[in-house]
Amino acid sequence: MKAPLTRSLVWFGVLAAGLLGAPAAAERGTLNDLWNVAFAIVLASAWNLLGGFAGQISLGYSAFVGIGAYTTVLLAMAGWNPWLTLPVAAALAVAFSVIIGLPTFRLRGPYFSIATIGVGEAVRVIASGVEFTGGSSGLRMPSGGFNFISNYYGMAVLALFTVAVVFFIHHDAFGLALDAIRQDIDAAEALGVQSTRYKLLAHAVSAALVGAAGGLFAMNFQYISPGSVFDFRLSLSIVLMPIVGGIATLVGPVLGAVLFSYLQIKLLASPALRDSYLFIYGGLLMAVMLFEPRGMVGLWERLVRLRSRQRPQAAEA
Amino acid sequence: MAAAPLLEVSGVGKRFGGLVAVAEVSFAVQEGEIFSVIGPNGAGKTTLFSLLVGSQRPTTGSIRFRGEEIAGLRNDQVVARGLVRTHQIVRPFRDMTVKQNVSVGALFGSKQLRGEAAPAKVAEVLERTGLAARARVLAGTLTIGELKRLEIARALATEPTVLCLDEVMGGLNPAEIQGAMALIREIRKSGITVLMIEHHVHAVVGVSDRVMVLNFGRKIAEGRPQEVLRDPAVVSAYLGDEEGAAA
Amino acid sequence: MEKLAGVLLSSLFAAGLYATMSYGLAVIYGVMRIINLAHAGLMMLAAYVTLSLNTWLGLDPFLSLLVVAPLFFGIGVVLDLTIVRRLPRGGNAPSMQSLLLLFGLWLVLQNLAYLVWSGDTQSILTPYTMTSVHLLGESYGVPLLLVFGVSGLSLVGLDLLLRRTFLGKAIRAVTQNRDAARLSGVNADRISAVAFGLGTAFAAIAGTMMSTLYAFTPDFGRSFLLKAFCIIVLGGLGSFTGVAVGALVLALIENVFAAYTPIPTSFQDAISFSLLVLVLVAAPNGLPALFRGFSRKALAR
Numbered sequence: 097m098k099a100p101l102t103r104s105l106v107w108f109g110v111l112a113a114g115l116l117g118a119p120a121a122a123e124r125g126t127l128n129d130l131w132n133v134a135f136a137i138v139l140a141s142a143w144n145l146l147g148g149f150a151g152q153i154s155l156g157y158s159a160f161v162g163i164g165a166y167t168t169v170l171l172a173m174a175g176w177n178p179w180l181t182l183p184v185a186a187a188l189a190v191a192f193s194v195i196i197g198l199p200t201f202r203l204r205g206p207y208f209s210i211a212t213i214g215v216g217e218a219v220r221v222i223a224s225g226v227e228f229t230g231g232s233s234g235l236r237m238p239s240g241g242f243n244f245i246s247n248y249y250g251m252a253v254l255a256l257f258t259v260a261v262v263f264f265i266h267h268d269a270f271g272l273a274l275d276a277i278r279q280d281i282d283a284a285e286a287l288g289v290q291s292t293r294y295k296l297l298a299h300a301v302s303a304a305l306v307g308a309a310g311g312l313f314a315m316n317f318q319y320i321s322p323g324s325v326f327d328f329r330l331s332l333s334i335v336l337m338p339i340v341g342g343i344a345t346l347v348g349p350v351l352g353a354v355l356f357s358y359l360q361i362k363l364l365a366s367p368a369l370r371d372s373y374l375f376i377y378g379g380l381l382m383a384v385m386l387f388e389p390r391g392m393v394g395l396w397e398r399l400v401r402l403r404s405r406q407r408p409q410a411a412e413a
Numbered sequence: 414m415a416a417a418p419l420l421e422v423s424g425v426g427k428r429f430g431g432l433v434a435v436a437e438v439s440f441a442v443q444e445g446e447i448f449s450v451i452g453p454n455g456a457g458k459t460t461l462f463s464l465l466v467g468s469q470r471p472t473t474g475s476i477r478f479r480g481e482e483i484a485g486l487r488n489d490q491v492v493a494r495g496l497v498r499t500h501q502i503v504r505p506f507r508d509m510t511v512k513q514n515v516s517v518g519a520l521f522g523s524k525q526l527r528g529e530a531a532p533a534k535v536a537e538v539l540e541r542t543g544l545a546a547r548a549r550v551l552a553g554t555l556t557i558g559e560l561k562r563l564e565i566a567r568a569l570a571t572e573p574t575v576l577c578l579d580e581v582m583g584g585l586n587p588a589e590i591q592g593a594m595a596l597i598r599e600i601r602k603s604g605i606t607v608l609m610i611e612h613h614v615h616a617v618v619g620v621s622d623r624v625m626v627l628n629f630g631r632k633i634a635e636g637r638p639q640e641v642l643r644d645p646a647v648v649s650a651y652l653g654d655e656e657g658a659a660a
Numbered sequence: 661m662e663k664l665a666g667v668l669l670s671s672l673f674a675a676g677l678y679a680t681m682s683y684g685l686a687v688i689y690g691v692m693r694i695i696n697l698a699h700a701g702l703m704m705l706a707a708y709v710t711l712s713l714n715t716w717l718g719l720d721p722f723l724s725l726l727v728v729a730p731l732f733f734g735i736g737v738v739l740d741l742t743i744v745r746r747l748p749r750g751g752n753a754p755s756m757q758s759l760l761l762l763f764g765l766w767l768v769l770q771n772l773a774y775l776v777w778s779g780d781t782q783s784i785l786t787p788y789t790m791t792s793v794h795l796l797g798e799s800y801g802v803p804l805l806l807v808f809g810v811s812g813l814s815l816v817g818l819d820l821l822l823r824r825t826f827l828g829k830a831i832r833a834v835t836q837n838r839d840a841a842r843l844s845g846v847n848a849d850r851i852s853a854v855a856f857g858l859g860t861a862f863a864a865i866a867g868t869m870m871s872t873l874y875a876f877t878p879d880f881g882r883s884f885l886l887k888a889f890c891i892i893v894l895g896g897l898g899s900f901t902g903v904a905v906g907a908l909v910l911a912l913i914e915n916v917f918a919a920y921t922p923i924p925t926s927f928q929d930a931i932s933f934s935l936l937v938l939v940l941v942a943a944p945n946g947l948p949a950l951f952r953g954f955s956r957k958a959l960a961r
Contacts (some may be wrong), residue, residue: 374768
């Protein structure tokens with residue numbers, strides 16, 4: 097299977113070059129946009145591990161962003177170096193993923209998804225009401241020592257790391273287990289797959305990555321609140337990116353992340369469109385479900401099949 | 414004197430609300446046997462298999478495998494101990510290749526093979542079940558005969574001590590049935606004990622050492638195939654009471 | 661104790677609204693095995709339509725039900741025929757595809773509301789909005805009592821429909837076993853359209869009533885949707901009487917927490933969300949099944 101591997105490496109190289117090389121060539125505005133793309137790539141790819149490959153669609157991932165963000169801010173307020181807070185942010189996100197995973201992974205399909213909405217909302221409500229998280233007005237990072245370029249590199253590296261981790265898991269036995277769980281969980285268990293264990297593992301890995309991203313988010317935006325990091329709309333975007341891009345594929349979430357970042361930029365720029373983002377999100381979701389459940393990757397594959405059918409004399413691959 | 418049975422099922426029962434699917438079934442299987450379970454449709458045979466492998470919990474009774482109580486264990490835990498089943502209605506992973514399907518069994522079965530051992534096992538099993546030529550094909554495109562063989566292949570890849578086959582002959586043509594019977598004999602020869610649910614009388618008689626008959630969830634006969642099939646209770650269960658009374 | 665009586669009465673009134681809001685979800689789930697996340701959007705839309713009717717025509721919200729309910733029935737049927745019908749039928753288990761599709765519809769409806777009515781918080785004021793009545797030592801707002809009355813009427817109406825009409829029998833048949841119903845001559849597709857229409861109409865009734873009790877924005881409905889889902893799971897998915905039970909149980913739990921614990925109202929929602937998760941995990945077949953299980957075990961000993 098040499099060819100696909102080389103192709104993956106090439107794509108990865110292009111992505112890496114683009115993200116890591118940008119600070120040398122681009123100005124601050126573009127770098128902001130690329131930061132958003134990198135952030136989106138982490139969220140979408142990490143989510144896809146549980147939601148796409150394992151088929152457990154969680155609509156409450158903003159909880160991990162929020163936990164990561166709040167951990168970083170609170171520890172920074174206590175005097176920690178912000179970079180050192182990131183592993184803790186990831187660890188706390190993992191802990192939370194296990195706590196909600198244990199009861200909810202007993203549920204299947206849509207019931208699991210509804211439960212995750214409930215969990216996400218409960219977390220937001222609690223965070224808005226509790227004192228030490230600053231209530232609904234949020235918290236501010238202690239000032240000083242912030243360097244955008246380092247933060248940018250941090251997010252870019254995290255994005256590349258996320259894509260690499262997902263790639264390795266997908267090609268490992270772990271990934272095969274997740275695929276089996278997605279396609280037929282009972283048949284998988286009938287062959288010895290410990291489905292709950294693997295779901296929890298996938299959940300934990302993706303939570304760690306998203307939590308770390310949340311911490312970097314807090315460092316970058318300096319100010320966080322339940323409305324910004326525990327928002328249901330954030331959970332929604334996290335889910336839409338891989339679904340529109342191509343669920344359960346490696347490249348789908350990246351495509352979705354790029355598309356949504358682009359849309360965000362366009363939407364914020366034009367006042368007319370700014371109020372229509374729900375139309376676009378909702379419309380895209382409906383279109384994908386109705387016409388091409390495999391998203392952009394599915395569309396691409398359809399085009400490829402059409403072209404190969406139109407050229408029957410083409411040499412056998 | 415016979416050695417201790419490999420699998421001892423005592424008083425096992427399953428009810429779903431008011432419906433009794435399996436009622437107080439007891440039997441024992443010796444190592445190296447081919448033991449068949451037959452009975453009219455709805456007799457509870459598949460439910461019994463589900464209870465054995467842990468995909469359903471028995472409401473009563475005990476199941477001892479190699480002396481260990483396994484009733485109440487999860488399906489994956491039972492597979493880890495060496496007891497695996499195939500499904501009557503095949504459940505392939507359609508978006509995976511044949512090779513990947515079988516790999517799931519090899520990687521997560523009783524031996525949890527890793528490294529070089531897993532692909533080696535997969536190749537071996539594909540040879541035995543005659544699927545080697547279809548290894549790279551997506552499971553969703555296989556014929557029913559091939560899908561049945563895939564079910565068996567996946568289960569074999571888990572390196573079981575006991576293999577429970579649920580109506581593997583269903584839907585096969587006579588040539589395929591002969592092939593299946595040969596495969597079952599070969600599996601037993603390789604040291605695996607086989608339980609089978611089957612409707613094909615010819616296959617049952619041709620391969621089994623002993624047969625158990627279920628009707629309405631109860632055991633109504635057990636013994637060597639020829640004896641069991643002549644048992645009036647068994648005949649009437651299949652044909653209806655009037656004929657049975659006349660026999 | 662008077663307080664207890666007050667809690668029970670409040671729960672009863674709340675349960676009426678909750679039941680109405682949940683029946684819409686239950687009918688669609690029962691007949692089509694579809695989890696209609698757009699339910700929240702439809703409730704919200706009905707509230708806004710009621711607002712407009714009130715603002716432009718001075719129509720009292722409760723009277724506008726006569727317009728809103730049939731209108732939304734029609735909208736539901738159209739939605740089923742144009743969108744929901746296109747999904748592949750997944751058998752007996754609810755599918756993720758329909759969940760996500762209707763989720764997308766919900767988002768679209770939210771945006772529609774933003775564009776037409778703006779994102780400002782709205783509320784409907786009537787001559788009787790601020791008036792109240794004294795019952796058992798507590799005072800209850802007149803709108804709440806009217807809502808309870810309307811809920812009661814619509815639930816009785818639904819019950820009559822389900823038990824006394826052929827349509828109702830067909831709906832119950834398809835809910836229990838779609839294939840068997842079709843074999844008995846029921847046109848399952850047409851019943852599905854009717855069911856979606858009914859479900860939407862009930863969402864609309866609930867939304868209209870809620871517009872008299874709460875202020876609302878296009879985002880309105882999410883916490884109610886989760887409560888509705890909690891209720892239908894509590895009551896046993898697919899059981900219509902169970903919904904009433906579930907509504908009462910949830911309303912009781914909420915009111916008891918509010919009356920007897922110091923937990924502030926802002927946390928109330930967190931309670932119902934946690935209850936939802938708890939119910940899904942611990943009693944997925946609903947309370948009735950749980951009770952049956954207990955009583956059987958008790959009898960077995």
